[in-house]
Amino acid sequence: MLYREAGQFKSTYAEDQQIFPIRQDRIALAVFLAFALLVVPAIGNQYWLGALLTPFLIFSLAALGLNILTGYAGQLSLGTAAFMAVGAFMAYNFVLRVPGIPILLAFVLAGICAAAVGIVFGLPSLRIKGFYLAVATLACQFFVLWALQRFGWFSNHSTSGVITAQQIVILGYAFDTPARKYLLTLGVVAVMALAAKNLMRSETGRAFMAVRDMDVAASVIGIPMMRTKLLAFAISSFYCGVAGALHAFCYLGTVEPEAYSLDLSFRILFMIIIGGVGSILGAFLGAAFITLFPIFLNLASSWVNEFFGVEISHAVVSNLESIIFGGLIIFFLIVEPQGLARLWQITKEKLRLWPFPH
Amino acid sequence: MKRTSLAVAALALAAAAGPAAAQNEQFVPANFYWVGPYAPGGSGFGGGMIDYFAMLNERDHGINGVKLTWEKCETEYRNDRGVECYERSKNKGPTGASVIHPLSTGITYSLIEKATADKIPVISLGYGRTDAADGRVFPYIFPLITTYWSQNTAKIKFIGMKEGGMDKLQGKKIVNIYHDSAYGKETIPVLDVQAKKYGFQVTHIAVPHPGNEQQAQWLQIRQIKPDWVILRGWGVMNPTALKAAAKIGFPRDRIVGVWWSGAEEDVIPAGDAAKGYIAAGFNLPGTSFPVMQDILKNVYKKGKGEMEDSSRIGSIYHTRGVVAGIITAEAIRTAQAQFGKGKPMTGEQVRWGIEHLNIDDKRLKELGAVGLMQPLKVSCMDHEGGGAVKFLQWDGKKWNVITDWIASDQSIVRPMVEASAAQYAKEKGIAPRDCSKEK
Numbered sequence: 001m002l003y004r005e006a007g008q009f010k011s012t013y014a015e016d017q018q019i020f021p022i023r024q025d026r027i028a029l030a031v032f033l034a035f036a037l038l039v040v041p042a043i044g045n046q047y048w049l050g051a052l053l054t055p056f057l058i059f060s061l062a063a064l065g066l067n068i069l070t071g072y073a074g075q076l077s078l079g080t081a082a083f084m085a086v087g088a089f090m091a092y093n094f095v096l097r098v099p100g101i102p103i104l105l106a107f108v109l110a111g112i113c114a115a116a117v118g119i120v121f122g123l124p125s126l127r128i129k130g131f132y133l134a135v136a137t138l139a140c141q142f143f144v145l146w147a148l149q150r151f152g153w154f155s156n157h158s159t160s161g162v163i164t165a166q167q168i169v170i171l172g173y174a175f176d177t178p179a180r181k182y183l184l185t186l187g188v189v190a191v192m193a194l195a196a197k198n199l200m201r202s203e204t205g206r207a208f209m210a211v212r213d214m215d216v217a218a219s220v221i222g223i224p225m226m227r228t229k230l231l232a233f234a235i236s237s238f239y240c241g242v243a244g245a246l247h248a249f250c251y252l253g254t255v256e257p258e259a260y261s262l263d264l265s266f267r268i269l270f271m272i273i274i275g276g277v278g279s280i281l282g283a284f285l286g287a288a289f290i291t292l293f294p295i296f297l298n299l300a301s302s303w304v305n306e307f308f309g310v311e312i313s314h315a316v317v318s319n320l321e322s323i324i325f326g327g328l329i330i331f332f333l334i335v336e337p338q339g340l341a342r343l344w345q346i347t348k349e350k351l352r353l354w355p356f357p358h
Numbered sequence: 359m360k361r362t363s364l365a366v367a368a369l370a371l372a373a374a375a376g377p378a379a380a381q382n383e384q385f386v387p388a389n390f391y392w393v394g395p396y397a398p399g400g401s402g403f404g405g406g407m408i409d410y411f412a413m414l415n416e417r418d419h420g421i422n423g424v425k426l427t428w429e430k431c432e433t434e435y436r437n438d439r440g441v442e443c444y445e446r447s448k449n450k451g452p453t454g455a456s457v458i459h460p461l462s463t464g465i466t467y468s469l470i471e472k473a474t475a476d477k478i479p480v481i482s483l484g485y486g487r488t489d490a491a492d493g494r495v496f497p498y499i500f501p502l503i504t505t506y507w508s509q510n511t512a513k514i515k516f517i518g519m520k521e522g523g524m525d526k527l528q529g530k531k532i533v534n535i536y537h538d539s540a541y542g543k544e545t546i547p548v549l550d551v552q553a554k555k556y557g558f559q560v561t562h563i564a565v566p567h568p569g570n571e572q573q574a575q576w577l578q579i580r581q582i583k584p585d586w587v588i589l590r591g592w593g594v595m596n597p598t599a600l601k602a603a604a605k606i607g608f609p610r611d612r613i614v615g616v617w618w619s620g621a622e623e624d625v626i627p628a629g630d631a632a633k634g635y636i637a638a639g640f641n642l643p644g645t646s647f648p649v650m651q652d653i654l655k656n657v658y659k660k661g662k663g664e665m666e667d668s669s670r671i672g673s674i675y676h677t678r679g680v681v682a683g684i685i686t687a688e689a690i691r692t693a694q695a696q697f698g699k700g701k702p703m704t705g706e707q708v709r710w711g712i713e714h715l716n717i718d719d720k721r722l723k724e725l726g727a728v729g730l731m732q733p734l735k736v737s738c739m740d741h742e743g744g745g746a747v748k749f750l751q752w753d754g755k756k757w758n759v760i761t762d763w764i765a766s767d768q769s770i771v772r773p774m775v776e777a778s779a780a781q782y783a784k785e786k787g788i789a790p791r792d793c794s795k796e797k
Contacts, residue, residue, distance in 0.1 A: 051445035055438055096785075149538065149564075156785070159547045159778060160487075160540040162467050164786065176475075252437060254467040256540040258567060259437050295442060298432055313666060315392040315401060318432045322393060 003351040041179040050178030057189045058246045063271040063283035065239025071278035073232035074212025079140035080268045085260035086114040087241030088248035089154045092163045107245045114241025115234040122233030148257040162256045165249040181250040197280045276341025285340040297321045384424050384702045385451020389431045389443040395568045396435045396593040398623035405664030406679020416656040422700045440465030456708045463541040474498045478705035492779035493741040494790035503640045503744040507548040508766035512747040528557040536590035538564040569595025576602040589615040596624035604631035621674035625752045633754045638747045641681045645672035648726025681731045738793040
């Protein structure tokens with residue numbers, strides 16, 4: 001009843017081709033963005049903004065980057081964390097070595113550096129596919145971390161290889177509190193997510209999907225294989241690189257290369273698998289599940305402790321948390337292998353018919 | 359169905375809000391780790407600290423009547439979870455978190471700026487950022503007792519002693535096999551400086567996290583044929599290293615470990631391969647110390663205690679946690695003496711307390727911790743305080759102390775600390791404090 005597009009007539013091509021063709025979607029998105037931009041910083045405390053929402057947004061962006069590559073262009077990659085590391089370290093170096101560089105420009109340049117690395121390590125994708133490609137991108141994961149640790153230049157010859165992100169100042173305005181950092185992150189993520197959503201509807205996005213679905217057929221109908229695959233790597237790595245820069249500057253502040261280990265690459269891969277492969281929304285849902293859910297479980301266990309007055313040993317609780325989390329991942333994959341985004345899509349389809357399904 | 363779940367959610371929320379915190383409490387977060395490859399360290403250290411606090415609450419009713427409270431948070435030894443735990447715990451209790459023990463070099467790094475901005479002191483007991491020993495640049499960070507660099511100079515001194523004098527180090531070969539992380543790499547520069555000074559050769563060999571695969575590294579060590587191996591491991595890397603050393607026949611009593619490689623959990627899994635292995639330590643194991651007896655009597659006898667496996671009571675990690683508890687409690691006591699006895703202290707006041715901490719031999723005796731730890735005197739200039747190390751050797755069953763406290767060589771360490779801190783201050787635009795003006 002509420003979510004029905006009947007009566008929304010499109011009289012121009014522009015209207016027909018807009019990103020969100022259904023009016024309710026547009027309103028919902030505008031309300032949601034306004035809420036995230038205006039209300040959340042006002043009601044959220046430091047814990048919510050600094051420790052939950054900011055990392056959630058950053059990992060959403062990284063998952064989005066991987067989703068462009070894996071979900072849309074069909075190239076499996078295990079180098080996501082490495083691209084993030086490139087972004088983080090290069091953003092640091094740009095700010096350090098180019099005096100007076102605007103921070104957003106540094107982020108973009110860092111993303112471009114990550115994209116360049118992505119193109120180099122995307123070259124094997126021209127010859128190999130699937131799991132073999134995943135192993136090839138594994139090389140990227142190890143090589144980048146190795147390079148960041150071995151060459152002192154990247155960390156400005158810090159003895160322990162750790163970098164400390166500089167202060168973020170845009171037009172004289174310092175982003176120094178968790179609320180401000182959250183707003184900056186939200187701004188960057190919102191713009192980039194909209195761009196991704198739009199890109200995937202364009203010729204480029206359709207070429208990506210054609211390559212994913214069957215690359216031989218795609219090349220037969222005239223899609224340049226090399227350009228498309230490398231472009232997918234470049235765009236994906238750019239997103240991951242910007243996410244890495246945000247991770248260092250807006251979230252942790254001080255990062256070591258080991259923070260971007262293979263473990264993180266896997267976590268981001270799990271995000272898109274759980275959230276939904278080949279879906280922009282899926283990246284956000286998956287990131288929420290992987291980053292926020294363990295924390296919720298952790299908090300819930302302390303509520304259970306207080307509420308029922310049972311003192312469970314903390315070691316048991318901590319291990320239980322991992323067990324429940326793992327169990328839920330399996331549950332979701334069995335119930336909905338296409339991810340949480342698909343669940344949302346089904347909900348929307350049902351909503352269209354509601355309250356008269358037949 | 360929906361209603362019940364709503365009701366449950368509402369109750370859960372109410373429970374989370376909890377009873378209003380009593381005013382006469384001092385909150386200390388227990389952000390450690392009980393799962394993952396480093397769980398033995400996290401659970402032992404955390405258990406020791408909490409046991410000591412529980413003992414103080416039982417025996418003395420807290421510190422001058424202020425009860426210590428704590429809340430556990432699982433960091434999984436991961437930086438992002440550590441930051442999450444920090445943010446969650448920093449405003450708990452009547453005065454917020456009074457002091458943080460991150461128990462991870464990575465998390466310490468992530469908290470330096472946040473904690474400084476929030477005015478919450480960070481104690482990194484025998485780990486963390488070495489150059490934070492320069493309290494002028496790092497007012498809220500305290501790498502207490504000994505830093506990695508200090509410890510390393512003591513290690514080289516120990517090796518020199520074993521060789522029969524520092525001049526005998528000339529031409530010797532030492533391999534530094536390290537956990538490939540910020541923690542592991544921390545000592546490379548100081549070893550290089552010492553190698554130049556004493557004329558020995560040092561080779562650094564990295565072991566990737568978590569370190570359960572070291573064959574290639576030890577084959578390389580066999581080729582180098584070093585006189586000594588410095589093991590800078592952590593968690594599962596240590597027993598693996600000892601087993602690999604046994605395989606290539608490298609004598610175990612020529613391997614010197616850092617203190618994070620020198621606990622029972624590090625050697626028992628290696629079995630006989632660990633016999634004779636030497637490790638540094640800034641706290642000693644055992645339950646014979648009066649303070650440990652008090653913990654047994656006041657906490658474990660009443661069925662409370664944190665260590666579920668009673669054989670771990672008095673293990674290296676457990677007593678290290680007790681040392682952390684002692685230092686934390688003494689810092690709060692020092693702060694109370696200045697700002698008002700019997701009142702909960704804020705993070706800022708506890709910071710003052712840590713900076714004016716002076717645990718001398720007399721105080722150690724009162725605490726019942728003579729021999730458990732070394733005397734400690736912290737100042738604005740020196741956020742390290744101690745600097746000495748004892749060496750322990752594993753005989754297959756227990757750790758035996760084989761040296762007295764060996765002092766570190768501050769003539770090497772201090773200039774490096776100051777240079778490194780100055781570089782940090784310059785990068786971050788921090789004006790160092792003038793210590794002569796600090797009260």
